[in-house]
Amino acid sequence: MTKAVLTVIGIDRVGITARISTCLAEANINILDISQTIMQNIFTMVMLVDLSKSTKDIDVITEELNKISAELGLNTQLQHVDVFNSMHRI
Amino acid sequence: MFISPDEITQTVRMIQEEHLDIRTVTLGINLLDCVTGDIKTTSEKIYDKICRTGSRLVPVCKSIEKEMGIPIINKRIAVTPVSLLVGNVCLEDCVMIARSLEKAAEDIGVNFIGGYTALVHKGYTNGDKSLVKSIPQALNETKRVCSSVNVATTKAGINMDAIRDMGILIKKAAELSKETGGSACARLVVFANAPEDNPFMAGAFHGIGEPECVINVGVSGPGVVKSAIEKVRDKDFTVLAETIKKTAFKITRMGQLIAQEASRNLGVPFGIVDLSLAPTPAIGDSVARILEEMGLECCGAHGTTTALAILNDAVKKGGTMASSHVGGLSGAFIPVSEDEGMINAVSMGALSLEKLEAMTCVCSVGLDMIVVPGDTPASTISAIIADEIAIGVVNNKTTAVRIIPAPGRKVRDVVDFGGLLGRGPVMKVNPFGSEKFIDRGGRIPAPIQSLRN
Numbered sequence: 001m002t003k004a005v006l007t008v009i010g011i012d013r014v015g016i017t018a019r020i021s022t023c024l025a026e027a028n029i030n031i032l033d034i035s036q037t038i039m040q041n042i043f044t045m046v047m048l049v050d051l052s053k054s055t056k057d058i059d060v061i062t063e064e065l066n067k068i069s070a071e072l073g074l075n076t077q078l079q080h081v082d083v084f085n086s087m088h089r090i
Numbered sequence: 091m092f093i094s095p096d097e098i099t100q101t102v103r104m105i106q107e108e109h110l111d112i113r114t115v116t117l118g119i120n121l122l123d124c125v126t127g128d129i130k131t132t133s134e135k136i137y138d139k140i141c142r143t144g145s146r147l148v149p150v151c152k153s154i155e156k157e158m159g160i161p162i163i164n165k166r167i168a169v170t171p172v173s174l175l176v177g178n179v180c181l182e183d184c185v186m187i188a189r190s191l192e193k194a195a196e197d198i199g200v201n202f203i204g205g206y207t208a209l210v211h212k213g214y215t216n217g218d219k220s221l222v223k224s225i226p227q228a229l230n231e232t233k234r235v236c237s238s239v240n241v242a243t244t245k246a247g248i249n250m251d252a253i254r255d256m257g258i259l260i261k262k263a264a265e266l267s268k269e270t271g272g273s274a275c276a277r278l279v280v281f282a283n284a285p286e287d288n289p290f291m292a293g294a295f296h297g298i299g300e301p302e303c304v305i306n307v308g309v310s311g312p313g314v315v316k317s318a319i320e321k322v323r324d325k326d327f328t329v330l331a332e333t334i335k336k337t338a339f340k341i342t343r344m345g346q347l348i349a350q351e352a353s354r355n356l357g358v359p360f361g362i363v364d365l366s367l368a369p370t371p372a373i374g375d376s377v378a379r380i381l382e383e384m385g386l387e388c389c390g391a392h393g394t395t396t397a398l399a400i401l402n403d404a405v406k407k408g409g410t411m412a413s414s415h416v417g418g419l420s421g422a423f424i425p426v427s428e429d430e431g432m433i434n435a436v437s438m439g440a441l442s443l444e445k446l447e448a449m450t451c452v453c454s455v456g457l458d459m460i461v462v463p464g465d466t467p468a469s470t471i472s473a474i475i476a477d478e479i480a481i482g483v484v485n486n487k488t489t490a491v492r493i494i495p496a497p498g499r500k501v502r503d504v505v506d507f508g509g510l511l512g513r514g515p516v517m518k519v520n521p522f523g524s525e526k527f528i529d530r531g532g533r534i535p536a537p538i539q540s541l542r543n
Contacts, residue, residue, distance in 0.1 A: 046095040079159035086343040
């Protein structure tokens with residue numbers, strides 16, 4: 001996997017972006033694009049990330065993200081970019 | 091961003107809230123080269139080949155699941171119809187092969203293995219005879235082995251001898267597994283026009299026109315379709331059909347992606363994506379609820395056949411463009427015990443066996459996971475099968491019957507099969523007999539529709 005989309009959804013609170021980006025940085029994962037909205041207090045962040053130089057296995061990263069999600073009450077999902085390309089682009 | 095955040099969250103919602111998943115990745119394996127003169131050696135070779143070819147299926151699917159973030163619910167194996175691998179052998183010899191299939195399935199970690207199958211649409215070979223006779227015992231001695239018998243094709247007509255035999259064998263299989271409500275019958279399908287590349291159980295087998303091995307994928311997503319049409323509640327049928335079509339396209343794209351990835355990682359050619367909308371007993375994963383969302387008070391009400399026709403057609407239209415090769419059964423499934431809405435409709439008295447039969451004229455597959463009283467005569471079960479098979483033969487489509495005459499159970503009892511097989515309310519069967527009709531035996535000639543050359 002080289003490029004992936006990380007989706008983070010949950011109740012807005014201080015430090016979500018910071019915690020997630022730190023986790024990615026520690027694994028040498030580059031953030032290529034980021035979009036963030038807050039609607040009715042629901043925080044939604046979508047990141048396009050580059051995993052090609054990642055120092056950690058995808059299992060490990062997913063586990064770390066799950067840990068942060070549980071702590072902050074979030075829902076995170078890391079998925080190959082092809083999932084979205086296939087579904088939304090012909 | 092290359093794809094809008096709205097589109098991304100839509101996909102994530104489909105997976106997390108609307109049960110979008112890949113229902114099955116099925117690896118088809120040719121076993122013809124396992125045939126030897128000795129049944130014991132043949133069954134050992136079968137075990138070895140399945141384990142050798144299929145050993146990476148489960149780990150590869152698990153890694154794709156992680157990478158794509160899409161659940162792959164079932165990993166399964168389909169093999170060459172076993173009747174082609176055995177000659178004029180005794181019943182016990184056939185069951186030995188069933189045990190080999192079971193052990194291979196268990197060892198590589200798949201939940202079902204299909205192909206304990208005979209194709210008898212024009213008549214029995216010696217191998218077919220042995221295998222068909224052994225089905226009740228084979229199913230009773232295994233947990234994962236799935237069996238199917240093709241009793242008719244549009245080209246060949248209907249083998250009524252086989253239909254008569256199947257009524258008796260289904261009763262026998264139910265009796266042998268009476269402790270679990272006749273659950274062995276849930277792994278036995280009687281087909282007309284059986285497809286050779288169907289990835290779904292219990293009817294999957296690796297047809298003789300298929301390559302050495304192949305990956306076929308079945309998608310799911312009734313919940314996604316239901317959510318999509320909730321947004322067009324007050325719109326007309328054109329908008330409704332269009333909405334289903336677009337949704338089906340998106341769902342099928344996931345199937346195509348997973349099929350390609352599995353094929354590439356396993357080094358096995360990609361066969362087809364099956365467009366069927368497959369329900370589960372889970373809330374929010376029901377085909378019946380889609381029909382109700384279209385405006386019916388309860389599935390089974392007048393209008394249900396039309397609603398299903400719309401759904402089935404729109405799903406195919408959307409799905410066809412989304413996949414490079416479409417095959418298998420490809421249509422909406424309406425298994426009663428595996429669909430929470432269908433279970434509810436039967437319990438409410440809204441959905442009868444007769445209505446289900448009508449519904450099967452416009453969708454795949456047929457009378458699926460129907461529980462009937464245990465005292466239903468074998469000839470009546472044969473006649474139910476014959477009616478369903480006639481629909482398939484005349485309309486040039488696949489139809490099938492998976493019926494469970496639950497021993498000791500009466501109408502309105504509920505039989506729980508557990509897991510994906512769900513729980514089925516016992517349905518009322520027409521009490522008038524068909525015995526003399528079924529006793530005639532022989533073959534019904536192929537219909538005029540078969541002469542297309």
